[in-house]
Amino acid sequence: MAPPAKTTGRRGRRQGEPVSRDVVLAAAKARFARDGYEKTTLRAIADDAHVDASMVLYLFGSKERLFRESLRLIIDPEVLAAAVSGSGGDEPDVGTRMVRAYLGVWEAPETASTMRAMLASATSNPDALAAFRGFMQNYVLTAVSAEIGGDAQARLRAMLAASSLVGTAMLRYLMAVPPLSELPTDDVVRLVAPTVTRYLTADADELGLPAL
Template identity: 65%
Template sequence: MASRATMDKRRGRRHGSPVSRDVVLRAAKSQFARQGYEKTTLRAIADEAHVDPSMVLYLFGSKAELFRESMKLVLDPQVFTDQLTTDDGDLGFRIVRAYLGIWEQPDTAASMVSMLQSATSNSDAHEAFREFLQSYVMAAVTDALGGADEARLRAMLAATSLVGTAMLRYVMRVPPLSTLTVDEVVTLVGPSVQRYLSAPASEIGLPPSSAH
């Protein structure tokens, strides 16, 4: 009969080592960035995290939930909410620069590309990404803007500029947007984000119901 130590080794986990959610999340982030959602398996994540695959399911329930949770290691809403404390006319520019900064970092760029590609090609990843944006990123930004329906719509409109820019520049790599410098993109996109976040509701054309 195999010893306990041998059995633990086969399971890929050192005897006595607690299973860390953070370790599993980091492994998931790495796998999703390299393989995309569809090709990533729970077993591959478990192997990289040195845990039993059943423990991954126990901790997160499904691959979609693990995908959603791992996104929190990549896209922190604090990056945006920190910029919302002061509206000095440069708000849109600061938001765009902070967002592009995430895409420009080698350790997060691959994850960001994988997130968008997976969300547009797989229904489970799409739902996970949508829930992540609504309950994590948009919720935080909306609260920072005041928490009303109008704030939620403003945050969503700003997101259309940010996500669209990222899709064309970093995922599809369509020139000339993909060849511009970060400063040039900030200069071009910043005013639109600024307008969505801070211009009078009537100027943007927000529906009256969004103000309640």
């Protein structure tokens, strides 16, 4: 009698084993950071997460949405919202809290290189830009504006504050333009914080905010 046929082990999850969104997101975050948006494929992410590519598509719908969701692993909107509300041991100035929290994401060893790679993708690929825009609008601005009233003017205030934060990060970390790129972090916080504070807290008439 012929010996039983040998079977080749297949990498991946056993049939019926649940697929974790968190595992796929972690794989996507690492792949986007390593290869950039354009070169990253859903199949590559699926291979890294040990799942079928169809499952990645089922869970997230598109590469653009997966990129947007991956950003939440790096910039937690709730951390920025907490910086707005503050707590007993925090800096008394809201701008100082916001700038320090945001720059901390860019300077932390576990997120610095990923932030650079993902923002670089957002400035060079239209789909990545759309994903970044959606992340800012649907997560960051929603979370921050909720802490300062939640209305249309609060959302505009949050956007103005974000313009200072993102612009600072672009020049300091992505483009590395001196002297901003060479300043100590505490100096950057001290210089940028008053503008962020003004956008978030100044009287609407003083800012010239339109009626929305």
